[in-house]
Amino acid sequence: MDSKELTQYVADLKPEKAIWINNSARPATSGETFPVIDPATASPITDVSSGTAADASAALDAAASAQPGWAARTPRERAEILRRAWELMIASSKELASLMSWENGKAYTDSLGEASYAAEFFRWFSEEAVRSDGDYAIPPAGGSRTLVTARPVGVCALITPWNFPAAMATRKIAPALAAGNAVVLKPASETPLTALAIMRILKEAGVPDGVVNLVPSRHSAEISNTWLSDPRVRLVSFTGSTPVGRTLLGLAAPRVVNTAMELGGNAAFIVGATADVDAAVEGLVVAKFRNGGQACTAANRIYLHKDIKEEFTQKLCQRVTALKVGAGLDPETEIGTVVNEKAKTRMNELLSSALNQGAKVRAQAALPQDLAGYFVAPTVIEVPRADSPLLQNEIFGPLAPIKEYSDEDELLKMVNGTEMGLASYVYGDLNWALHIAERIEAGMIGVNRGLVSDPAAPFGGVKQSGIGRESAREGMREFQEVQYFSLDW
Numbered sequence: 001m002d003s004k005e006l007t008q009y010v011a012d013l014k015p016e017k018a019i020w021i022n023n024s025a026r027p028a029t030s031g032e033t034f035p036v037i038d039p040a041t042a043s044p045i046t047d048v049s050s051g052t053a054a055d056a057s058a059a060l061d062a063a064a065s066a067q068p069g070w071a072a073r074t075p076r077e078r079a080e081i082l083r084r085a086w087e088l089m090i091a092s093s094k095e096l097a098s099l100m101s102w103e104n105g106k107a108y109t110d111s112l113g114e115a116s117y118a119a120e121f122f123r124w125f126s127e128e129a130v131r132s133d134g135d136y137a138i139p140p141a142g143g144s145r146t147l148v149t150a151r152p153v154g155v156c157a158l159i160t161p162w163n164f165p166a167a168m169a170t171r172k173i174a175p176a177l178a179a180g181n182a183v184v185l186k187p188a189s190e191t192p193l194t195a196l197a198i199m200r201i202l203k204e205a206g207v208p209d210g211v212v213n214l215v216p217s218r219h220s221a222e223i224s225n226t227w228l229s230d231p232r233v234r235l236v237s238f239t240g241s242t243p244v245g246r247t248l249l250g251l252a253a254p255r256v257v258n259t260a261m262e263l264g265g266n267a268a269f270i271v272g273a274t275a276d277v278d279a280a281v282e283g284l285v286v287a288k289f290r291n292g293g294q295a296c297t298a299a300n301r302i303y304l305h306k307d308i309k310e311e312f313t314q315k316l317c318q319r320v321t322a323l324k325v326g327a328g329l330d331p332e333t334e335i336g337t338v339v340n341e342k343a344k345t346r347m348n349e350l351l352s353s354a355l356n357q358g359a360k361v362r363a364q365a366a367l368p369q370d371l372a373g374y375f376v377a378p379t380v381i382e383v384p385r386a387d388s389p390l391l392q393n394e395i396f397g398p399l400a401p402i403k404e405y406s407d408e409d410e411l412l413k414m415v416n417g418t419e420m421g422l423a424s425y426v427y428g429d430l431n432w433a434l435h436i437a438e439r440i441e442a443g444m445i446g447v448n449r450g451l452v453s454d455p456a457a458p459f460g461g462v463k464q465s466g467i468g469r470e471s472a473r474e475g476m477r478e479f480q481e482v483q484y485f486s487l488d489w
Helices: 003-012 053-072 075-091 093-104 108-128 167-178 192-205 220-228 242-255 277-293 309-321 341-356 408-416 430-437 472-477
Strands: 019-021 024-026 033-038 043-049 135-137 144-152 155-159 183-186 212-214 233-239 258-262 267-271 299-305 360-364 379-382 399-405 423-427 444-447 480-488
Touching: 003 043, 003 093, 019 053, 033 093, 043 192, 053 144, 053 155, 053 183, 053 212, 053 220, 075 093, 075 108, 075 167, 075 192, 093 108, 093 192, 108 167, 108 277, 108 472, 155 167, 155 220, 167 183, 167 192, 167 233, 167 472, 183 220, 192 212, 220 233, 220 242, 233 242, 242 258, 267 277, 267 408, 277 299, 277 309, 277 399, 277 423, 299 309, 299 408, 309 360, 309 379, 309 399, 341 379, 341 399, 399 408, 408 430, 423 430, 430 444
Parallel strands: 155 183, 155 233, 183 212, 233 258, 267 299, 267 423, 299 399, 379 399, 423 444
Antiparallel strands: 019 024, 019 212, 033 043, 135 144, 144 480, 360 379
């Protein structure tokens, strides 16, 4: 899309009426709006309605009213609507990709990949909607029969982040709807336009009034407090930082609300002595720099065996130096911006702190000189100390710290010495790589592969990286309650 077409596309979304309730757009009750900023230029794109507690309550009223009727729909009816949503989203993928690159700052190629990935959740869960299984058994004592089934959990509150504005929404909406639940959605204030576009797709797909409702807002705590204090909300599904996840868990505790939490990561990327170095470099480029490193599964700490360390580093430096950094909407851009000025400042502070502890920059990509946005140079940094801030904190940006290792036990001590346990990556001959992978405390591990996310695979972590799983069959079970009937025989 050219700039004129994209501007018109955003205007057609009616962002000044971004509160989406009962398949209808409305302004916030307060009339308040907030700006959405283009990270490539630091200039406003448009103003979006900022919802209040009253809007959050109205969205919940609509969802609660729609819940019984949606739960009563046959699995096939729900499946057909989700399948139609997939078709419509694929047809709109170029428009959605342009929109994401504009409001998020990511490279257009990344956005186009996300649009396809996000749509796939509608297709996958359209197929799962008709496969909600159960069990029938004879108790050991006899005299009765046990019939086990699953039912919708009820109204679900969904809270999504800015880094994958389409995929994080569909990864929650699709299984919730497949299981028979109505939802209320709070998108990140940095990227509300993508969520608004998805609302229109779902309406066109045939989602009934009230089944999916949207409340963008600058007042995140006000919205979440309203929803989690209401007895009609039976599940909260959140993707975001661990500190915010802890807060939401505290809010859910008094009413014992079901929780599904996909939280922070600190993924290790391990390259063993027997690894195919070229393949490992390419895998790291995907694991580290996809979405500019702004992914919870992004390679955060790179551990290189001493025997291959220098070869790997030199080849990685060549790849990083050649990366083209620019505005996300530029079709030649490989690495876009970070999301805002705060993220840019944090990247610079992390790098400065590491350099003060003896780290050394090995390579850096060039930054565009004609743009005033939130650009951070993809950088390879050799880190001598295991306690470097670059290894101890989730970076969430295009900084790639490398650390040499020689002893396997010491390696695993470093890898597992964190409160996070979402994802990790291991490159080496298969026997060795699986031997290491089985000893890593993480929910997902890429073995000779730099990508772990897939709608057909259970996504989630251990330790303080989350509770529960998204995607796959496990993802639908998060939105169901098990119920059993004891039958007299």
